[in-house]
Amino acid sequence: MKRRLLDLSPIELERALAERGAPGYRARQVWSWVIDRRAERFESMTDLPRALREELNESFEIFSTEIVARSVDDDGTTKLLLACRDGETIETxxxxxxxxxxxxxxxxxxxxxxxxxxxxxxxxVVRNLTRGEILEQIVRERNQLPEGERVSHLVVMGMGESLANLDELLAALEVVCAPAPLGLGLSQRRVTISTVGLPDKMRKLAELDRRYHLAVSLHAATESLRDRLVPISHKVGLGAVIEASDRYFERTGRQVTFEYVLLGGVNDRADDARALADLMSRRSAHVNLIPYNPVAGLEFERPSEDAVNRFTAILRGRSVSVTVRKTKGRVIDAACGQLRRGTAAVESTLL
Ligand code: SF4
Incomplete structure (x- = not known):
């Protein structure tokens, strides 16, 4: 089976090409063709010797996924459904x-x-994505943009718990944040990593001397309600999540955002808002409220506008920094929680 090119780092590619007798600069050429110059085939790398292009084509594949569906919303949101080698699909x-x-x-x-x-x-969970599969999603979306436009921000809020696959994610982010032409040139500050709150991994991330923005999916401000909504919370505990968030802020200087999906009649009551305000008070943190978009087959409802306004007013009244996520690319309106919801719409436009 061909190797997935993007699973390698530029240094690893250099080693792989050295084994074939190619000088080190060839690896940098190949890498920058894909990362910077949008090449999707070795054949189009015209400054490489033909024999090397053919050899690369036999041993590697630039993309290991196939775009099986693409849709563009009225607001310009482009969704891709990618089929992996093993038949699993991922959305970006x-x-x-x-x-x-x-x-x-x-x-x-x-x-x-x-x-x-x-x-x-x-x-x-079915499986972790590899670094190449994570990077490939960004490169593929970037290649949809008109020539000259660049990806300016990255949010790791799609399917899956980001920190449960931390090593592969970090390897992909090294390329995302490296300067062009070997990287996509994004500032670390423009990368948001979403997590349900895995304290050990949050602390590890805090110690890495990176400046990624961390978004913690809280969804409840009391132990009992969070245990009900976010089952993993049983194991880790709300207090440990908050402590790890504080540590992240101390080490990186980056304010943590707490994501809170508002579920009608479940966690959108005045008492819930007051509990959240208590938790946030005296913390340098930001709260992002996300009115829920109902999912077929699940019992939860969108909160009323009055409930959203009341919740927001209580937080603001206690000087908590808060925003309500507006509808933009509805597919990701609920952080990592509702990406899959968009798949049906994407699948309806199968290529
Ligand atoms: S909201 Fe969904 S995708 Fe996000 S951590 Fe929970 S189960 Fe996973």
Missing amino acids: VLMAEEHRRTVCVSTQVGCGMGCVFCASGLKG
């Missing part, structure tokens, strides 16, 4: 908003966290 989304070009990627097939309102976790 690109949102265009004024000067921003934001890609949302998945890190796993399925998810093992079991949040009760989420479609992605219904069947549990």
